[in-house]
Amino acid sequence: MKNVVYKRSRYSKQQRTDLPLIKSLIVVLLLTAGLIQSCNHEKGYLPKAKQLVPQKAFGFKVGEVKLLDSPFKESQDAEAKYLLSLNLDRLLAPFQNESGIKTEASPYPGWETNFLPGVALSFYLSGTSRLYALTGEGIYLKNIRYILDHLRKCQLNNGGYLLGSRDGKEVFSKLEEEGYYPEFDNWIKGHGEPYYVMEKLFSGLIDVYKICNIPLALTIAVDLADWLQKHMSHISDEDLQKIMFTEYGGLNWVLADLYAITGNAEYLAMSKRWHDNGVLVPLTKGIDILTGIHANSQFPKVSGLAYRYRYTADSSEWKGAVFFWESVVNHRSYVTGGNSSNELFSPKDSLSHTLNPNTEENCNEYNMLKLTSLLFQMEPRVEFADYMERTLYNHILSAQNIKDGRVCYYLPLMPAVQKIYQSLYDIFSCCVCSAMDSYTRHSEYIYAHSDSVLYLNLFIASSLTWREKGISVRQETRFPFEDNSVLTFKCKRKTRLCLKVRHPYWLSEPMRLWINGEEHPLIPTDGYYSIHRTWATGDRVEIHLPMNTRIERMPDDENKIALFYGPVLLAGTFDEETAVALSEAHDAPAVIPGEVPVCQWLEAADEPMYFRLNVPSSVDINLKP
Template structure:
């Protein structure tokens, strides 16, 4: 499908238009000079304003600036607002100034970035092995945002000099990479690198240069690509949003087999790893396919960045070869996860959307929070209009039922969608043509709908030609022709992909949820603290969630108003409403299901056993998981990761260290989750440099939980924990550490 550019589409009202306006206000509140500060600093130039806090000052300086280039480009295309283009031009002026000051073509906000990348060329494998260590965090992931933003400034906003800047940046890397052998290059790719294969493929299309296409292939990461080429899902235990951008690059590859690998990835994630809202992952990682219990139990549910990139992957695949399920997924993700991930009033963005019943989301604040999901969020909310219309097999396609107007001179005029969908299932497509015109109109039929009801043209009923996922009307159209139909939103239930006894309820594509308490919403609006994107408030017991019988959704749900239902449960009727509209409150999307509610509640009480420990936890690190480690200032250059499916641990013969939050110095005990090794191991535990425990472990494979009393150590607001081997022995595998009251 060829989607119409955002410059040709205007949203005429409704939730998507509101989201664009809210995003516009958030983006306008950001100071370009503060976003540019890391770029100018790295170029040796004085910044015009201090940089922003949060991730922008903690190793990811510049990543938001790259997203900002993309957001300005897409918002300008979606709205035509002149000040957005002026900001974009200013950003490009300053980036070009920084690039000229460096003199090599490099421009970026990565701390000591030029030296970090150059070391890979001059030192090879040792530098690749150390790539991304603090304070650099994930250098390529960061720099990818600059590449991507510059390409959007050219391709979306049409500013020619953006292509010159990004081409010079690419040339800088091509020169370094010429001295990097394949082993070192592939080793470097073990650290998250965004969609560098995608940006070099995009650049190759624009420049026609073979060296850009060859670099896209080098960035393909064989460790991920090869299983996909074999049709295998080897994603369990991997950091989800590290992998999804790679698949976007695979989808636009000129190689048929690599594009097929992208399709394998998409089907795997959408069909087997995604929740009702279209989101995936727990604590940013793909968990086991046959066990979605972490999705129900954890406070760190689907990450918004994942869905942002899954939508980009969906679009790339649809542009090559459309399948009906591409638009079904896009509709699900946009109406549920994306819309819900922006606060409708202050515009704050959501990082994690917990699927745990009766938990809540946290929102960013404009001057303090610069998480990855803020950067992708300011792009995401700008791009709704791009999905509405397209051209497929020569037909003008209506893809989403959204109030919008398309300027389509190639079809003889303008096309307007009038609808109150999803609250109202009636849709009208009005053809404001300049003269009679013959063409095919393709109306999408969603997978959740049995068909389009009451289809008519100017009041005259007709059937049209049914094809997979659509109805096509091919005729000569008169100016002002009005095509009307209904898309009834039948209630339905969806199980978790693993078949476990949890159900979500939907009306058409709209996920329904129950709004519950507004109590205990700790940290509802984030600040510049490293962990403020996590909803750290109390986890409420699963045993307190009402239980639903195993009956059909039409038997359990009673409609009380448009998109408002009463759900029958063992605790009485519960009111359901669209999930995307619930903010500043706890909510429940998934409901426990059982024929025997007493037995089911006993099972839930067993799941609640961990709540006492969670309530006593001041801070926690899961080792071998990227974000928890980086959030806690992890150090461990001579350590390695031990994986067992979706469970990870770290071990070292030297030392690993993390910083733990210790509010009011209340920590009294460290609880270490360990896995023994096939060889005897040793573990020394130091807190703020003081030895608090030394343990010896015999060979074995058992899981061990070790509690260490702090005594007089670790009384500050933060503590530095160091775990080391001794006597020539490595540590056991260290899965996690909790600091307990």
């Protein structure tokens, strides 16, 4: 049973890298001696395997939802600018080096050289595919084709094998000959985590195939899977379980996905062999073994469980995935929606002593959002959508510097500790690389659908083109800077449809909704307001979302409180001198609200969502999102 710390922490590894200068202040306050923390691009893609469990909801195809102006659009644009600035030959160099093809380019430094060579290119493929579908700009497609052509040359030079891992071939040969050997787990020697990087490559190739409809991407993925099948045939189940002690990403997921795409049952059988008994068996039995284990290693394998269930109908897989999600979100997550302290899961409902500079690895929330989407598609529960909103606003956006696209490795929640954004070109940590995909995905969480239902989950300015139904919806809003959102419909023909508008948990007064100027009575059921109607061009839905100041408390210390405005966590800011002093003291000012009701704690400042604290405190505190 892996209920102890069994993963080497990447924290120590990260410390060895040269961290960039501290640039920005994390927003924390203490209250009452406690904390406040503060083209139809899928045309042609038809899955060949039979799905045994039907989905209740579907995500829209990438590109059918586009962001309009908002912080999310700025965030996506910042990531796009970064991706376009990367040198393709340098991204390809680890693959060419490993396959013996001469290249003049040197791999990027940091993890691209030392720990996880080739991972950047894998996430680059995912992010670039999305940006192509979202923008239609040919440069993205040109870059993808260039990469695929070179990857194919590397693969053909190596009999189907393809990886950027340093000495990957050597590691795999040794495993085939000797079985599991103790040094396998010692990735500091430079062998990296070969199965982890392989899974990321599969993910990138599958994204290119599904989103951009490029057959070469699938050809490469299938040839690699066939190589992997031969490789796995030399390894016993017992040794495979030991190998899974090391992070292997979501090989169970991508192999199940390849089964879905191709109908080749061998890939489903391989997916089932990548089933980490130490973690997944207890979860499928409802046993919580998460305390102290490496958080990010678990999300992709649990996503594999959630996804494979569609094709196995094994209900224990579904129950295990949901149990994991609930154990993380309801018992081990901070107010930001993020989780992990020094990369490890905290004890259940015991978070108040886990705050340090190394909370919330950014990869975790990227992976948790992917898992949450998979769960929502099978069971469209409002808590999944609530989680998406909380995490997108309070972790994902917070962990990125919108001005230049740099991201944090950790989002530190310790009082008076500053955020550290990583360099864009020197480190290439797992979090810099996962951000290449993560920050191009914002639009995918806003809406979902079934044949007769349109779910509105997030109040983010966007345009939806539902080609299958001939319906377009434009959502115009400045939320959360304003408390309303307006939907305008365009329909090729009048269409009967249930619009399900999420009932947010943070409303300060009942939500109100008008259709074409006439107020519509609202009764929430299962977290949504259902509006059954025959929709026509020009229909206008206006939604009023009253919000106010509110607090959330630490589960194990009610004096540690986070201050929110609606869904948005507010961060305390100080003048520079105070910030430096607090940082050096690892402390934050106490605030004594006395009997003042929470809704009166804030006084509006000059900008929307900016406030001054209106109750006594030891220093002046301003608050912002």
